Amino acid sequence: MSIPSPPKMATEMALVKPISKFSSSTPIFTNSRYVKFTTVRMSSTSQPTTKTAVKGGKKAAKTAIKETLLTPRFYTTDFDEMETLFNTEINKNLNQSEFEALLQEFKTDYNQTHFVRNKEFKEAADKIDGPLRQIFVEFLERSCTAEFSGFLLYKELGRRLKKTNPVVAEIFSLMSRDEARHAGFLNKGLSDFNLALDLGFLTKARKYTFFKPKFIFYATYLSEKIGYWRYITIYRHLKENPEYQCYPIFKYFENWCQDENRHGDFFSALLTAQPQFLNDWKAKLWSRFFCLSVYVTMYLNDCQRTAFYEGIGLDTKEFDMHVIIETNRTTARIFPAVLDVENPEFKRRLDKMVEINEQLIAAGESDDIPLVKNLKRIPLIAALASELLATYLMPPIESGSVDFAEFEPQLVY
Ligand SMILES: [Fe+2]
Numbered sequence: 180m181s182i183p184s185p186p187k188m189a190t191e192m193a194l195v196k197p198i199s200k201f202s203s204s205t206p207i208f209t210n211s212r213y214v215k216f217t218t219v220r221m222s223s224t225s226q227p228t229t230k231t232a233v234k235g236g237k238k239a240a241k242t243a244i245k246e247t248l249l250t251p252r253f254y255t256t257d258f259d260e261m262e263t264l265f266n267t268e269i270n271k272n273l274n275q276s277e278f279e280a281l282l283q284e285f286k287t288d289y290n291q292t293h294f295v296r297n298k299e300f301k302e303a304a305d306k307i308d309g310p311l312r313q314i315f316v317e318f319l320e321r322s323c324t325a326e327f328s329g330f331l332l333y334k335e336l337g338r339r340l341k342k343t344n345p346v347v348a349e350i351f352s353l354m355s356r357d358e359a360r361h362a363g364f365l366n367k368g369l370s371d372f373n374l375a376l377d378l379g380f381l382t383k384a385r386k387y388t389f390f391k392p393k394f395i396f397y398a399t400y401l402s403e404k405i406g407y408w409r410y411i412t413i414y415r416h417l418k419e420n421p422e423y424q425c426y427p428i429f430k431y432f433e434n435w436c437q438d439e440n441r442h443g444d445f446f447s448a449l450l451t452a453q454p455q456f457l458n459d460w461k462a463k464l465w466s467r468f469f470c471l472s473v474y475v476t477m478y479l480n481d482c483q484r485t486a487f488y489e490g491i492g493l494d495t496k497e498f499d500m501h502v503i504i505e506t507n508r509t510t511a512r513i514f515p516a517v518l519d520v521e522n523p524e525f526k527r528r529l530d531k532m533v534e535i536n537e538q539l540i541a542a543g544e545s546d547d548i549p550l551v552k553n554l555k556r557i558p559l560i561a562a563l564a565s566e567l568l569a570t571y572l573m574p575p576i577e578s579g580s581v582d583f584a585e586f587e588p589q590l591v592y
């Protein structure tokens with residue numbers, strides 16, 4: 180998800196509550212993305228309580244902001260262009276009655292009372308140990324960061340579009356409500372492991388990636404839909420195989436993923452209202468590019484964390500391919516072109532990328548001097564780039580539910 184300039188931390192600060200019951204003897208988390216309970220306590224002003232806390236917290240967090248290409252990111256966009264796109268005077272394709280209907284749906288707030296925790300959480304977390312514990316923590320942390328990224332972007336869009344298009348703006352604000360809830364729930368999950376993600380610090384310290392509105396639409400639509408398929412697949416799997424239900428958060432995924440599905444549907448309506456982003460050859464190329472980026476990122480990420488998926492009884496690659504195929508089928512309803520992910524060549528190439536990525540990681544972790552490390556990396560990066568390109572150039576699937584006459588855009592379902 181993306182985001183503009185860091186917005187004021189009001190709602191989001193409510194996500195990180197001080198956990199005063201932990202004392203200095205609380206297990207220390209070595210990963211510095213976390214607030215150390217005894218040194219930095221988040222308050223409603225996001226200020227650490229003591230000077231030492233500031234130093235300790237910042238120093239720690241700085242180490243943590245070391246990012247890779249595969250880390251969940253925060254984004255920003257061109258808000259002036261966004262305002263133009265959603266100006267009903269300028270854009271006659273905006274179907275305000277459809278947005279009104281969507282707004283009513285968001286106002287219904289189906290999950291208002293869904294995210295309520297119970298004592299099962301802490302008890303379950305205490306039973307998770309060994310390598311799985313760390314990988315569980317990482318799952319919570321990455322998911323929380325991704326949800327929080329969505330919260331920040333939607334909140335800012337809600338704020339910036341208020342004057343131009345109050346209906347669309349309110350939907351964004353209500354989506355940020357959902358994402359704040361999701362991020363908050365995941366962060367509370369971290370508290371079961373005696374940790375908490377410092378979201379206030381993350382907001383200020385994290386680098387924001389700039390995407391033009393068009394790319395925000397592609398990327399966000401895909402990320403909502405892939406989120407939906409991930410959550411629902413895990414939920415259904417654990418419902419059928421309850422012996423792997425090792426932490427209760429997964430029981431919430433069924434209703435939770437409906438939020439993501441609604442968010443994705445909203446972006447689908449936004450894209451339909453911007454036919455220029457769907458109806459030319461450039462749109463086809465970009466659609467395929469974003470599909471590729473999102474699928475490859477997920478595959479490479481998950482293949483580095485097979486212990487997590489195996490820990491809940493899933494085969495990582497099978498799970499990912501299922502999610503990719505379903506997401507791609509959903510996406511084909513709106514994007515003008517998608518990748519042929521059901522062609523066996525696609526998975527073969529993904530697996531090749533996993534191999535190369537593993538070699539890249541090994542090269543980075545070796546004891547070689549930086550020069551040697553870099554020399555070793557060059558051919559690997561070239562090989563990865565060539566796999567990516569070959570996958571991108573595979574014959575695509577022409578798709579989309581929107582057809583356009585040459586000079587007079589018209590929707591045909
Ligand atoms: Fe979410």
Ligand SMILES: [Fe+2]
Nearest residue numbers: 329403439442
């Ligand atoms: Fe979402």
